[in-house]
Structure formats: C-alpha cells, structure tokens
Amino acid sequence: ARSIDYARLAVLTGLYPLFEIEDGRVKAQRIPGKMPVTAYLKDQTRFRHLFGKGGNAEGVEQIQKVADYNIDKYGLLG
Numbered sequence: 063a064r065s066i067d068y069a070r071l072a073v074l075t076g077l078y079p080l081f082e083i084e085d086g087r088v089k090a091q092r093i094p095g096k097m098p099v100t101a102y103l104k105d106q107t108r109f110r111h112l113f114g115k116g117g118n119a120e121g122v123e124q125i126q127k128v129a130d131y132n133i134d135k136y137g138l139l140g
Contacts, residue, residue, distance in 0.1 A: 068102065077102060077128065090137065099125050
C-alpha cells in the first residue's frame, strides 16, 4: 500500500538515484534536499533489525554513507 511512498523516499534519500535520458544523454534527476536514510528504512519491517532494542547503528551509518556517495557522485542535490 505504501510502495509509491517508499519509492519516492528511496530517491529522495539518494539510495536509489533516478536517471532519465533526454536527447540521447543520460542525466540524474536532482533532489530538492538531502533526507536521512532513516526516513526510508524505519517503517519497513525488512529493516527492523537496524532499529529498536539491540539496533545496528553502524548498519544505518553504512547505508547513509552509500546514499551520501550517490548524492555526491551523481550531483543529485539541486
């Protein structure tokens, strides 16, 4: 039921960069601001092991680093 919301959050956090082809050239879709990956992860049960009692803060930090890398590499902030 929340698939579209999660897809938007995945793009807005930088975890899943969105690309488009315009006039035969690939360009990244820019995002208005940087959102923390926790916005994408926290409500999904498949990531519950990262939160709550005995959570894995290091895991969340690693995922945030991936998102930050994507944002920098593809120049997503716009």
